[in-house]
Amino acid sequence: MTFIIPIGPQHPALEEPTHIRVEVKGEEIVGVDLRLGYVHRGIEKALTERPYAHGFYLAQRVCGICNATHSLAFTRAVESVAGVECPDRARYIRVIDGELERIHSHLLWAGIAAHEIGFTTLFMLFWRDREHALDMRELLFGQRIYATGTYLGGARVDIEQKHIPQLIRALAELEKSTKHYIDVCTSDRTVIARCAGIGVLTKKEARELCAAGPTARASGVDFDIRRDDPYAAYDEIRFDVVTERNGDVLAKVVVRLREILESVEIIRQAIDAMPKGPIRAKFPENVLENEAVGRVEAPRGELMYYVRSNGTNKPERVRIRTPSYANWPSIRPMLVGGTIAEIPIVVASIDPCFSCTDRVTIVDAKTGKARIVTKDELRRLRK
Amino acid sequence: MNVNEIVRLIKRYADDVKIVGARQVFAATDKERYLEALTALRDNDLKHLTTITGVDRGDVIDIIYHIHCGESLLNLKLALPKTDLEIETVTDIFPGAVLYERDLMEMLGVQVKGHPDPRRLFLPDDWPKCVYPLRKEVKK
Numbered sequence: 001m002t003f004i005i006p007i008g009p010q011h012p013a014l015e016e017p018t019h020i021r022v023e024v025k026g027e028e029i030v031g032v033d034l035r036l037g038y039v040h041r042g043i044e045k046a047l048t049e050r051p052y053a054h055g056f057y058l059a060q061r062v063c064g065i066c067n068a069t070h071s072l073a074f075t076r077a078v079e080s081v082a083g084v085e086c087p088d089r090a091r092y093i094r095v096i097d098g099e100l101e102r103i104h105s106h107l108l109w110a111g112i113a114a115h116e117i118g119f120t121t122l123f124m125l126f127w128r129d130r131e132h133a134l135d136m137r138e139l140l141f142g143q144r145i146y147a148t149g150t151y152l153g154g155a156r157v158d159i160e161q162k163h164i165p166q167l168i169r170a171l172a173e174l175e176k177s178t179k180h181y182i183d184v185c186t187s188d189r190t191v192i193a194r195c196a197g198i199g200v201l202t203k204k205e206a207r208e209l210c211a212a213g214p215t216a217r218a219s220g221v222d223f224d225i226r227r228d229d230p231y232a233a234y235d236e237i238r239f240d241v242v243t244e245r246n247g248d249v250l251a252k253v254v255v256r257l258r259e260i261l262e263s264v265e266i267i268r269q270a271i272d273a274m275p276k277g278p279i280r281a282k283f284p285e286n287v288l289e290n291e292a293v294g295r296v297e298a299p300r301g302e303l304m305y306y307v308r309s310n311g312t313n314k315p316e317r318v319r320i321r322t323p324s325y326a327n328w329p330s331i332r333p334m335l336v337g338g339t340i341a342e343i344p345i346v347v348a349s350i351d352p353c354f355s356c357t358d359r360v361t362i363v364d365a366k367t368g369k370a371r372i373v374t375k376d377e378l379r380r381l382r383k
Numbered sequence: 384m385n386v387n388e389i390v391r392l393i394k395r396y397a398d399d400v401k402i403v404g405a406r407q408v409f410a411a412t413d414k415e416r417y418l419e420a421l422t423a424l425r426d427n428d429l430k431h432l433t434t435i436t437g438v439d440r441g442d443v444i445d446i447i448y449h450i451h452c453g454e455s456l457l458n459l460k461l462a463l464p465k466t467d468l469e470i471e472t473v474t475d476i477f478p479g480a481v482l483y484e485r486d487l488m489e490m491l492g493v494q495v496k497g498h499p500d501p502r503r504l505f506l507p508d509d510w511p512k513c514v515y516p517l518r519k520e521v522k523k
Contacts, residue, residue, distance in 0.1 A: 037505035045517060080404065207430045210479025223431065228454055229406050293407060293449060293456060295433070304449065306436050321434035321449075321483075329479055 002030055007343065009038050015112075020347065027339045032332045047318040052078055052287065055315065056152055059305070062320060063353055065108065068101040068148045069298040075150050076231055077294030077305040078315075082287045086232075090154035092274040094232035097141065097149035098296070099263040099270075103174060104133035105299035106214075106256040109351045110181070113253060116345040117194035122184065129177045132170040139163050154280030164271060171264045178260045185253050195250035199334040199346035202247055209329040213301020215350045218255045219247035225297040237269045249349045256351075286313050298323050300351050324353040384429070384452045392427060393457065396420030406455045414470070417448075417461050421476045424450055424457070432473075435483040437491040439519045444468060444491055463493065472497040490517040 002023050009017035017038040023031030043062055047055045059074035060067045072094055079086060086094075111126035134144040140159055141147035149155050185191050201211065206219035216223055224241040226234045242258040244251035287309040294305045301323030310316040327350040334346050384392070389408045394400050396419055397410035412420050431451040438445040440462075448459045463470065472495050473480050484495045485504040492515035495501065503510065515521070 037503075037507065040505045042516070208478045210430070210432050210477060223451075228451070229456060291409075292403070293458060295456065302433065302451070304433050306447070306449070308438060317436075317438045319434070319436040319438075325482065326434070326479070329481055 001025070005340070009035075016353070018352070020343070022335070022340070022343065024340060029335050029338050029340065029343075032335045034328060034331065036328070044318055044320060048315055051285075051313040052082075052152060052283070052315065055318070059318075059320075060146070060148055063322070064145060065105050065353065066101060066298045066300065066303070067146055068097045068150065069296050069303055071148045071150045072098060072232070073294050073296045073298075073303045073305045074307075074318075075152055075294070076296060077292050077307040078152060078287070079283075080292035080294060081290045081307050081309045081315075082284055083290075084153050084281055084283055086154050087278045087281055088233075088275045089158070089277045090279045091233040092270045093149045093155040093157075093159055093279065095234065095237065095270045096159065096267050097147075098232065099267045100133050100137050100140075102263045102299045103260050104130050104137070105351075106260050107133065109256060109299075109348075110253065113195075113249075113345065113348055114191075116348045117190065119190055119194075122181075122191075125177075126181070129174060132174050136167055136170050139166060151280060153283035154278070158279050159274070167267070167271065171267060175261060175264045178257055178264070182254065182257045182261075185250070185257065191253070192250065194345060195248065195253060197246075197248050197250075198338065198342050199249045199349050200247045201330050201334050203245075205333045206247065206330065209333075210326055211301075211330045212323045212326045213298070214252055214255045214259065215301065215327045215330060217241070217243045218251035220245045223302075225295050225302050229295055231294075231296055233270065233273070234266075236273060237266055239266050239269075249345055252349045286311060287315075300324055300353060301326060322353065324350070327352070384427070384455060386455045389452050389455055389457050392423065393420060393459070396423065397459065407458065408455060409458045409460065411460045411462065414461065414463075417459065418471060418473070418476070420459060421448065421450075421473055424452075425476050429453075429457075430477070432477040432480050432483070435473075435480060435487055437487045437493060437517065439491060439517060441519065444493060446470065446487065446493065448473070468492060469494040469496060471495075472499075474499060489515070491515050492518065 002025050005022045005024055007022060008019040019035035021033040022029055047058055050058060056071060056074060060071040062070045107126050107130035111123045114122035114126060137147045138144045140163060141149050141157060201219045203220040206216045206221050220243050222241055222243050227241055239262050242255050242262060244255050289309060289311050291308040296303050303323055304321040306319040307315050308317040386402045386408050390400050393410050396416045397412040399411040401409045403409055429450055429452050433449040433451050436447040443462045443464050446461045450457045472484060482504060484498050487493050488495055489503050489506050
């Protein structure tokens with residue numbers, strides 16, 4: 001006989017809301033069902049009601065962690081629609097921006113993973129070193145979290161020469177500590193006991209379920225938009241696409257840590273190769289009827305924006321496919337067959353981002369009008 | 384696969400094949416051929432469906448299957464008149480399409496026949512029937 005355990009929407013394991021129904025037979029998980037939508041905000045619709053220049057800031061706020069890649073993906077799609085070419089210097093600024101974000105996102109995730117397995121010291125160490133990346137974002141782009149170097153038609157701010165030595169020092173620190181963490185994670189008994197052989201996603205499953213990013217690469221799927229569909233200056237930079245074969249939680253840890261080392265190397269190359277010159281091209285107010293897809297490799301994987309323009313200053317349709325959205329179907333094979341105690345770390349291992357996945361609008365059925373439901377109304381609805 | 388190989392592969396199943404930029408192909412298929420087209424892509428080892436987009440264009444709804452083809456991206460379009468919004472599921476070809484089709488059903492009211500789990504995805508349980516938030520007729 002099976003038994004259903006409801007987990008969430010609010011639960012101690014993850015900081016964002018989702019509802020997971022886990023069907024168990026004794027200790028063993030035999031089925032998983034997900035209920036999404038608790039943080040749906042209607043952003044796809046809202047983007048069609050704003051001029052491109054305003055939509056840029058909204059797209060940036062789809063996700064609080066990978067906001068630089070969201071603005072870059074939106075910009076990439078919108079620039080293709082409008083036929084605007086970004087100046088060379090700005091392309092390199094975008095690379096530095098995106099890679100700093102990847103470093104801080106991966107370290108943030110690694111800290112959470114350490115916390116999920118009860119290794120609090122490691123969690124603090126990861127987050128201590130994440131500060132290097134955040135400090136650099138503040139120094140170069142003005143803010144620790146909601147900073148982006150991208151703007152429609154180029155870069156928002158230029159990188160000043162006087163900040164480069166500090167950036168190089170921070171990269172050296174990050175490289176040193178990440179190498180140490182790779183050693184720790186592949187040799188420490190606690191990490192191996194909690195992560196090795198757990199939450200396995202096979203290569204076949206990862207491909208069939210269209211997984212993306214480190215979740216797919218940890219299962220041996222060689223797929224990275226930076227190489228496959230290069231944007232910004234990635235076609236002029238040499239880097240390896242990191243893959244692991246085992247597909248378990250440990251492989252997902254190692255893939256992300258090794259990617260940090262690649263990111264450090266990418267930023268170094270970008271600093272050396274960055275040409276001088278203008279950082280922004282003019283972006284038109286109205287965009288002729290057209291359509292385009294802009295993809296970038298976010299820290300969690302392939303992020304896609306589809307933009308359709310209609311000759312006005314607002315897009316006709318914007319579709320966002322975030323990497324967490326693509327990775328949700330993979331949760332089922334990763335959990336089934338495991339035990340209850342593995343749920344937090346396995347769910348965390350895809351680095352889920354709920355706000356990324358949930359986007360919707362509220363509509364009154366009788367009048368067909370969209371509106372926002374207040375917290376009080378929601379409370380009344382629940383009763 | 385590069386764009387030219389994609390064009391060679393897809394032109395049997397689609398019309399109006401356009402290469403956009405260095406790495407993107409847009410093509411328009413129809414209800415008779417889209418399943419064959421997607422199966423042919425899958426059989427050529429193109430197994431990554433990036434997503435499915437639905438676009439309300441007034442009288443028709445465009446459904447776009449975005450398929451990652453290694454070094455290029457294929458955007459395969461299927462135009463459905465609003466009077467006949469029914470398609471077959473593609474989850475047997477791309478199992479990863481399961482959430483995208485649920486999204487398509489609740490946001491644009493496209494009926495996906497044969498879907499293994501046609502529940503709502505994001506909308507709440509008490510959401511009224513036949514109100515599709517990404518349709519044009521839904522006004523502020």
